[in-house]
Every structure is written in structure tokens, then in C-alpha cells.
Amino acid sequence: MEIPKQYNPASIEDKWYSTWMEKGLFRSVPDGRESFTVVIPPPNVTGVLHMGHMLNNTIQDVLVRRARLQGKNACWVPGTDHASIATEAKVVNKLHEQGIEKNSLSREEFLKHAWEWTDKHGGIILEQLKKLGASCDWERTKFTMDDDMNRAVTNVFIDLYKKGLVYRGVRMVNWDPKAQTALSDEEVIYRETPSRLFHVRYQIKDSDQTITIATTRPETILGDTAICVHPEDERYTSLIGKTVFVPLVNREIPIIADEYVDREFGTGALKVTPAHDVNDYNLGIKYNLPVVDVIASDGTMSAAAQLYIGRDRFDVRKQIVKDIDAAGQLDKIEDIKNNVGYSERTDAVIEPRLSMQWFVKMEVLAKPALDVVNEGKVKLHPAKFINTYKYWMENVKDWCISRQLWWGQRIPAWYDNTGDVVVAANLEGAMAEFAAKGKNVTAAEIRQDEDVVDTWFSSWLWPITVFDADAVIKNPADFNADLKYYYPTKDLVTAPEILFFWVARMIMAGMEYCGDIPFSNVYLTGIVRDKQGRKMSKSLGNSPDPIELIEKFGADGVRLGMLLTSPAGNDLPFDESMCEQGRNFSNKIWNAFRLVKGWTVEDKEPTQASREATAWFGSHLAATIAEVDDLFSKYRISEALMTLYKLTWDDFCAWYLEAVKPGFEQSIDRETFEATIGYFEDLLRLLHPFIPFISEEIWQYLREREDDNLLIVNHMPKTVAADAKLNAEFDLIREVIAAVRAFRNDKGLSPKEALRLSCKSRSASNQLPFDAVLFKLANLEAIDYVSEKPEGTLAMLVRTEEIFLPVGEISDPEAEREKLQKELTYTEGFLTSVEKKLSNERFVSNAKPEVVAMEQKKMQDAVQRIKVLKEQLEALV
RNA sequence: GGGAGUUUAGCUCAGCUGGUUCAGAGCAUCUGCCUUACAAGCAGAGGGUCACUGGUUCGAACCCAGUAAUUCCCA
Numbered sequence: 001m002e003i004p005k006q007y008n009p010a011s012i013e014d015k016w017y018s019t020w021m022e023k024g025l026f027r028s029v030p031d032g033r034e035s036f037t038v039v040i041p042p043p044n045v046t047g048v049l050h051m052g053h054m055l056n057n058t059i060q061d062v063l064v065r066r067a068r069l070q071g072k073n074a075c076w077v078p079g080t081d082h083a084s085i086a087t088e089a090k091v092v093n094k095l096h097e098q099g100i101e102k103n104s105l106s107r108e109e110f111l112k113h114a115w116e117w118t119d120k121h122g123g124i125i126l127e128q129l130k131k132l133g134a135s136c137d138w139e140r141t142k143f144t145m146d147d148d149m150n151r152a153v154t155n156v157f158i159d160l161y162k163k164g165l166v167y168r169g170v171r172m173v174n175w176d177p178k179a180q181t182a183l184s185d186e187e188v189i190y191r192e193t194p195s196r197l198f199h200v201r202y203q204i205k206d207s208d209q210t211i212t213i214a215t216t217r218p219e220t221i222l223g224d225t226a227i228c229v230h231p232e233d234e235r236y237t238s239l240i241g242k243t244v245f246v247p248l249v250n251r252e253i254p255i256i257a258d259e260y261v262d263r264e265f266g267t268g269a270l271k272v273t274p275a276h277d278v279n280d281y282n283l284g285i286k287y288n289l290p291v292v293d294v295i296a297s298d299g300t301m302s303a304a305a306q307l308y309i310g311r312d313r314f315d316v317r318k319q320i321v322k323d324i325d326a327a328g329q330l331d332k333i334e335d336i337k338n339n340v341g342y343s344e345r346t347d348a349v350i351e352p353r354l355s356m357q358w359f360v361k362m363e364v365l366a367k368p369a370l371d372v373v374n375e376g377k378v379k380l381h382p383a384k385f386i387n388t389y390k391y392w393m394e395n396v397k398d399w400c401i402s403r404q405l406w407w408g409q410r411i412p413a414w415y416d417n418t419g420d421v422v423v424a425a426n427l428e429g430a431m432a433e434f435a436a437k438g439k440n441v442t443a444a445e446i447r448q449d450e451d452v453v454d455t456w457f458s459s460w461l462w463p464i465t466v467f468d469a470d471a472v473i474k475n476p477a478d479f480n481a482d483l484k485y486y487y488p489t490k491d492l493v494t495a496p497e498i499l500f501f502w503v504a505r506m507i508m509a510g511m512e513y514c515g516d517i518p519f520s521n522v523y524l525t526g527i528v529r530d531k532q533g534r535k536m537s538k539s540l541g542n543s544p545d546p547i548e549l550i551e552k553f554g555a556d557g558v559r560l561g562m563l564l565t566s567p568a569g570n571d572l573p574f575d576e577s578m579c580e581q582g583r584n585f586s587n588k589i590w591n592a593f594r595l596v597k598g599w600t601v602e603d604k605e606p607t608q609a610s611r612e613a614t615a616w617f618g619s620h621l622a623a624t625i626a627e628v629d630d631l632f633s634k635y636r637i638s639e640a641l642m643t644l645y646k647l648t649w650d651d652f653c654a655w656y657l658e659a660v661k662p663g664f665e666q667s668i669d670r671e672t673f674e675a676t677i678g679y680f681e682d683l684l685r686l687l688h689p690f691i692p693f694i695s696e697e698i699w700q701y702l703r704e705r706e707d708d709n710l711l712i713v714n715h716m717p718k719t720v721a722a723d724a725k726l727n728a729e730f731d732l733i734r735e736v737i738a739a740v741r742a743f744r745n746d747k748g749l750s751p752k753e754a755l756r757l758s759c760k761s762r763s764a765s766n767q768l769p770f771d772a773v774l775f776k777l778a779n780l781e782a783i784d785y786v787s788e789k790p791e792g793t794l795a796m797l798v799r800t801e802e803i804f805l806p807v808g809e810i811s812d813p814e815a816e817r818e819k820l821q822k823e824l825t826y827t828e829g830f831l832t833s834v835e836k837k838l839s840n841e842r843f844v845s846n847a848k849p850e851v852v853a854m855e856q857k858k859m860q861d862a863v864q865r866i867k868v869l870k871e872q873l874e875a876l877v
Numbered sequence: 878g879g880g881a882g883u884u885u886a887g888c889u890c891a892g893c894u895g896g897u898u899c900a901g902a903g904c905a906u907c908u909g910c911c912u913u914a915c916a917a918g919c920a921g922a923g924g925g926u927c928a929c930u931g932g933u934u935c936g937a938a939c940c941c942a943g944u945a946a947u948u949c950c951c952a
Contacts, residue, residue: 388950847935
């Protein structure tokens with residue numbers, strides 16, 4: 001079989017993905033094994049794969065594939081999120097392009113369009129995940145707006161309402177007066193806009209004095225209910241507690257003091273308009289101020305304004321300034337720039353507006369969710385996020401769950417003509433509820449709340465409802481078999497920015513509805529950024545297309561590229577060159593495979609070098625596996641990968657294979673060959689979670705395999721005990737070999753020219769370890785054990801081993817002397833510092849005995865080195 | 878404005894309980910090699926005021942305080 005020199009991923013990846021699928025190897029059903037469950041953070045149903053998904057899902061796949069190889073019943077549940085705001089906005093835009101406006105459609109008509117859109121674009125992202133190699137159980141694919149998921153949302157809303165945890169309340173929303181709708185924060189665009197800052201004098205009651213405030217929105221003066229100053233602002237302390245008159249309408253309002261006020265801005269006195277500014281609203285709550293709502297939903301002045309009723313707020317802004325000036329209360333006008341919010345959709349200036357919304361009380365729910373993290377039942381990786389989590393949970397605010405949208409689960413609240421409200425799953429239920437209140441209301445008199453719930457109100461149930469959507473109304477004993485088996489899930493992989501929105505709430509829902517945590521570990525990824533450190537986004541166009549990357553570097557290459565330098569919680573400045581490194585690694589393994597595959601095997605005695613290398617690699621492999629296990633247990637996935645990368649590239653390819661490799665056109669003995677294949681298999685097992693495709697491909701051709709012997713469902717290497725002494729000895733020999741190579745490099749000698757190496761610090765009865773490997777890889781013709789430096793050699797020190805290599809004559813003795821002298825000076829300095837330390841009584845009495853012993857060893861080594869260096873210097877003369 | 882984090886080689890990051898010759902790894906760079914698996918490669922080398930200032934300690938990249946830069950979350 002002719003194997004190409006370069007690994008070509010394209011055909012291989014599709015082949016293995018279909019094989020795995022056909023054989024149902026991603027499928028999981030409950031059985032007697034330990035479960036290992038991961039639920040995907042559901043991506044937007046109509047979204048396309050971006051680099052953030054790539055990182056996130058690669059990590060999940062690594063964890064899942066590793067668990068599978070550890071013999072666990074691995075179950076990775078995929079799915080998508082209906083993403084109400086994002087999806088609705090996309091549908092609205094698409095309809096707009098077709099000349100259809102949302103407000104010309106009925107709710108039902110609009111939803112029909114939305115479903116069409118969802119059916120057309122939904123699931124693209126899941127298909128893309130397959131290209132990446134994601135080993136999800138696709139038969140379990142869920143959507144947050146599946147019927148059973150909707151049912152769960154309604155049931156939870158009703159349940160929380162009955163428990164008194166859902167209530168209606170007033171909240172400040174971003175109001176678009178043109179579209180007549182509330183907008184989410186994401187839909188408001190802030191732009192620096194030239195504005196004018198008007199300084200207006202308010203008359204103080206029973207006094208000749210006035211107080212001057214500065215405002216960019218003078219029309220809201222009519223809604224003022226207080227003036228606020230900083231309590232330590234000496235200009236105003238005497239005025240605190242007095243009252244002033246609102247200009248033009250002469251309403252009497254108090255002067256209050258709060259540290260919120262910025263003394264530097266404007267005049268240092270702030271008008272407080274709770275109905276039309278978020279900060280003012282909060283001040284209003286704090287000081288129990290009345291709310292005067294002077295702007296109507298269409299942006300005109302309301303009756304409460306008393307003046308200018310029905311006129312647009314911007315006309316009124318001009319007019320009121322004139323009127324205030326006429327009243328002699330306008331102090332001055334400044335030109336400034338300030339940030340004004342505009343509607344993303346209509347470009348109208350956003351008005352903060354109070355409106356009735358649904359809320360979830362969080363305090364009761366947050367408590368257990370905080371406890372399980374504090375107690376370490378749910379672990380965050382990296383742990384630094386615990387601080388943020390705690391801070392948020394201890395200061396948790398009620399959750400506004402209503403959204404003025406149509407795409408999503410409609411709020412199961414029903415109103416009669418009087419505005420009285422009941423909560424029920426459907427109209428019949430609502431009528432029954434009203435009847436229970438003693439009200440006789442007909443179906444025609446009842447209307448359902450127009451709003452839908454926040455998207456997170458469905459996804460906070462995700463780890464429960466993907467298995468048993470009706471669990472939220474069941475006792476744990478009645479949960480279905482899936483939920484009982486798979487819940488709690490093990491690892492959740494997600495981005496830190498949704499730690500609160502999603503992760504915290506899932507923990508709350510899990511505790512509330514299953515009485516147990518939803519997952520044991522939360523792995524928080526970083527944000528994928530471009531080289532300039534900017535977040536990757538569609539609008540910047542700085543995000544590479546993941547599918548193109550996969551085509552260029554192979555899925556394995558891209559997976560490595562994503563993981564090589566992305567420790568948990570750290571941002572990942574993405575660069576294609578990392579995928580290149582990943583691809584190169586694939587190629588390296590491929591060529592190791594080519595080498596091994598090309599060997600002819602014979603029944604004969606192994607060489608001494610092969611025996612030594614085989615013994616060492618077995619022991620080193622064992623040590624590395626232990627190290628990798630430890631790193632995984634700490635979720636240091638990048639480091640685990642780097643450890644395996646070095647094990648494969650350096651230890652296996654550069655050292656082991658070079659040591660056992662037969663000469664040109666020579667055969668290899670069976671024993672070494674079998675050991676090599678075995679080691680190669682172990683490497684593939686270890687690497688499979690990271691590079692599933694190439695590892696499976698090589699696995700199949702490394703030996704004759706039965707049809708169903710696939711690596712994906714094989715097992716992790718059986719661990720043996722590592723021999724630390726052996727490994728340390730090999731490290732020494734590596735250094736000796738490196739020294740010989742460096743010597744050659746330095747002296748311009750060809751690697752083909754065999755050298756005679758002499759060693760002083762050992763004897764024939766105490767030889768260097770691994771001398772056959774040394775002999776082969778350093779290309780020696782002999783190893784002599786000597787008591788004196790042989791003539792015509794150059795001495796070198798490797799740790800405490802003194803070795804000599806022949807040099808016809810030293811080409812540049814001066815440079816040699818300088819080098820030695822430099823090292824001698826350094827070592828003497830080092831010795832001095834160690835001696836100083838050891839003669840310090842406080843060190844000797846305070847430091848741990850091991851540390852002192854270590855220092856003594858250091859001192860002895862240094863003395864020895866100095867002695868050798870001095871001898872070498874003398875020999876130079 | 879409130880809170881949390883980060884700052885170590887050109888880049889991305891390790892450095893765990895303060896103590897191994899502790900200042901590390903990968904990539905990049907430089908030098909020499911087309912050495913019969915691999916130039917997507919091999920061998921070797923250089924590269925750091927551990928952000929700054931002060932403190933604690935026998936001893937600080939690590940602990941404490943302050944300063945600066947920067948990122949994120951909430952407002």
C-alpha cells in the first residue's frame with residue numbers, strides 16, 4: 001500500500017463520521033454503566049457556526065469522547081434555542097425586505113412566517129457541528145420550542161405563580177415611540193449626539209433664593225418630583241429639606257440629598273424625574289417619590305404634563321425653553337455632546353418608560369443555588385469565577401421575564417374586562433380560575449397576555465426538560481428513566497458572560513424542580529477574539545468561516561488549533577497559524593504511521609538500544625498518563641493536550657522511534673515491533689478525544705481489525721507503574737546526546753561522522769545508563785571510561801557527568817576559555833549565595849529540613865562543578 | 878459609579894503550599910542541515926527589571942498595601 005507523504009483529512013473525516021453514525025456509536029440509552037452526561041448550550045436555532053461555538057463544542061466533544069473511552073455511558077444531548085429576540089428580529093427584517101411590516105400582521109400570521117423561517121434555517125448549525133466531529137446523540141435533539149418544552153415553561157410559570165414567586169410589577173423599559181414597543185437593551189444603539197444643556201432656575205419656597213439645575217431634556221421638567229444634591233456639597237447643604245416649585249406648573253417638590261449625584265456635572269444639582277429616567281426612577285424608589293408620567297406611548301405629552309398636551313416631545317423641548325426664558329428662569333444654554341439611545345429598527349430616540357411586567361422573585365431561588373457552589377457541589381473552572389458568582393447571587397435582583405415579542409412561549413396570564421388577572425395553562429383553565437374567584441366571565445371577555453417569556457425562562461430548564469419535560473410537575477420518584485439515569489449531568493461548557501443569565505438560573509431550576517444540582521462542573525471558556533483583540537462578530541467581518549477552516553486544515557487540525565492555547569476562562573486570540581500547527585501535528589502522526597507501516601518484521605533478537613528504549617518509553621508513557629489524568633481532573637485541557645503533543649512529537653517520534661528505527665532496508669525484530677504498535681495504539685487512545693478522525697483512521701490500519709473494532713469505543717490505555725529512576729536516567733542521557741549534537745553543530749562536524757566519547761565520572765563497572773541508545777542517537781564509535789582527560793579532547797559537563805569528545809585541535813581556545821570562565825563565574829556566584837544561605841542561622845533553624853538538605857546538595861554540586869571547570873581551564877593552557 | 882479579574886520571553890500561556898540550578902512550555906525568531914517517516918521536517922541556539930513602588934520574611938514571580946494599564950460583569 002502506498003501511503004501519501006502528506007495527510008489528507010477531507011475524505012477520511014466524512015468517512016469516519018458516517019461510520020460512527022451508521023453504527024450508532026453516539027447513541028446512549030440508560031444501562032448499568034456510570035453515566036456521563038453533557039447538555040449542549042443550545043445555539044440559536046437559525047444561527048450559523050462561529051468560532052465561539054467551535055471552541056465550546058470542541059471542548060465538550062473532548063470531554064465526551066474521553067468519558068466514552070473510559071468506559072462510561074457518554075450522552076451528549078444536542079439542541080437549539082428559539083432565541084426569541086434575535087430570531088424575531090431576523091424575521092421582522094426579512095418580512096420588511098419583502099415589504100411586509102410586522103404590525104400589519106396578526107400574531108398568528110407572524111408566527112407562521114417565523115416557523116417557516118425556523119424550518120428553513122433551523123438546524124444548519126447542528127449539521128455544521130457534525131463537520132467538527134461532535135459526537136452528540138442526535139436522536140435526542142431538542143428545541144426549546146418543542147411542544148413538551150413549551151408545556152414545561154407554562155407549567156413552571158404557573159407553579160411559580162402559585163408559590164408567589166411570579167408577580168407583576170412596574171419596570172423601566174426602553175420604549176420605541178415609533179414602533180410602539182419596548183426594546184431590549186441589545187436593540188438600543190447609543191450614539192454620541194450634539195445636544196444642549198439647559199440651566200434652569202427653580203424658585204425655593206419662602207425664600208428669595210433659587211437653585212439651578214442642568215438638563216438636556218427640559219420637557220421632562222413637568223414630571224419632576226424632586227431636586228437632588230450631593231450631601232457633602234457645601235453649596236447646597238443649607239437647602240436640603242426645603243422645597244422648590246417646578247417652573248411653569250408651580251408644583252411643590254422637595255430638595256433631597258444622595259451620594260449618587262455627580263458634583264462635577266452641570267451645576268451639581270439634579271432634577272429627579274422618576275417616570276423618564278432609570279437612575280431617577282431608582283432614586284424615586286429610594287426616597288419614595290411620586291411618579292409623574294408626562295410622555296405618552298406615542299412620544300407626545302400626556303395629560304399629566306398639564307401643559308402642551310398632545311404635542312410631540314421634541315416640539316415641546318423648544319417651546320418650553322422659550323416659556324421658561326420668558327418666565328425669567330433660564331440661566332444659560334451650553335452645547336455639549338451626550339450619548340443618546342436610538343432604536344436599532346426605527347432609529348427613533350428611545351424614551352425610558354415605565355410599564356407593567358412579569359417578574360420572578362429571586363431571593364428564595366438564589367439561596368440554594370449559592371449554597372451548592374459555596375459547598376463545592378457545583379465547581380466552576382476556573383475557580384476565580386466563584387467570586388463573581390457569589391457577588392451576583394448575594395445581590396440578586398428580581399428577574400423580569402416578560403418580553404414584548406411574539407416569538408416564544410406566550411405568558412399564561414389572562415385578563416378580564418376589569419384588568420383582573422389569573423394564571424392558567426389555557427382559556428378553560430382561566431375561566432375556572434375566574435370562577436373560583438367568584439367571577440362569572442365568558443370566554444369572549446377574557447384575553448391572554450400579549451407578551452412572551454424571556455428566552456432564558458425556557459433554557460433554564462434545559463438539563464431537566466431535554467430528558468423529561470414533565471418532570472417539573474412530578475415528584476422525583478415519578479421522573480422518567482432517562483432523567484433518573486442522566487441527571488445530574490456532569491460537565492457544562494459555556495461562556496462566562498452567561499454565567500448569570502443561564503448557568504446560575506439552571507442551578508436554581510435544578511434545585512427547585514429536581515432537588516439536585518443540574519451539573520457538577522462548569523467549564524467556562526473564553527471569548528474568541530481576532531489578532532487585534534477584538535471580539536469576533538459578523539458586523540466586523542473578522543470571524544473566519546469555521547467550515548472553510550475545516551476544509552483547509554482538517555477538523556482535527558482546527559480542533560487542536562482551538563485548544564492548544566486556550567486555558568479555561570482565558571480569551572483566545574485566534575489566529576489561523578494555530579490551526580496550521582494543528583495540521584502539522586496531524587501530519588507528524590501520519591508520518592510516524594508511515595514509518596511504522598513500512599517496516600518489515602523478522603523473528604530475531606531485539607537490539608540493545610531497542611530494549612532500552614522500549615523499557616524507557618513504557619515507563620515514561622505511564623508517568624505521562626498519570627500527569628494527563630491529573631490535568632483533566634483539574635480541567636486543564638490545554639495543558640493535557642500540550643502534554644500529549646510533546647509525548648507524541650518529542651518523546652515518541654524524536655526519541656523512541658529514532659532509537660528503535662532499523663537502518664536503511666533492514667528489518668525490525670518482532671518484539672520491538674509489537675511494543676511499538678502497542679505504544680502507538682496507546683497514543684491514539686489518548687489523542688482520540690482531541691483528534692478523533694486521524695486517530696480512528698490510523699487505528700484501523702495499524703493492525704488488522706474486526707469490523708466493529710473502532711477506536712471511538714475502545715478504552716483508555718491500561719496504566720502501569722512508572723519507574724521514576726529509569727525516567728530520570730533517560731533524561732540524563734538525552735542531555736548527553738544533546739551535548740554531543742551541540743558539540744557537532746558547534747564544531748561544524750557532520751552528524752554522519754561517528755565520534756569517540758570518553759566519560760570520566762563513571763567507570764566500566766558503573767557505566768552510563770542507556771548507553772546503547774546514547775551510542776545510536778549520538779552516533780558514537782565507542783564509549784570509553786577514563787580516569788583522566790584524554791589528549792586532544794574537549795571536556796564538557798552534563799549535570800555532574802564529565803565527558804570528553806575528540807577535537808583535532810581547539811580552533812579557538814580564547815573563545816573556549818571565555819565560555820568556561822563565564823560559567824565558572826556564574827557557578828561561583830551561585831555557590832556564594834548558597835553558602836550564605838546555609839551560614840544564616842535563621843535560615844537553618846526556620847526552613848524545613850528538606851529545604852536545607854536541598855541547599856546542601858546544591859552546594860556540593862556547585863563545588864564539584866567548580867572543580868571540574870577549573871581543571872578544564874587549566875587544561876586549556 | 879459599584880464589583881471581579883488580569884499584567885511573567887516577540888505572541889499565547891504554565892509556574893500548585895513562599896524554598897529543586899526557578900525564571901519555564903508551545904509558537905515565532907536565528908544558525909546549520911533536502912540525514913531513506915515527515916522541509917507541514919531534523920539538529921542546535923538566542924531571547925525576561927516576573928507592570929511599578931513600598932512592606933512582611935532567613936528567603937518573594939508567589940503574601941500584604943498603594944499606583945498604573947487593561948478586560949469583564951452590574952448600573
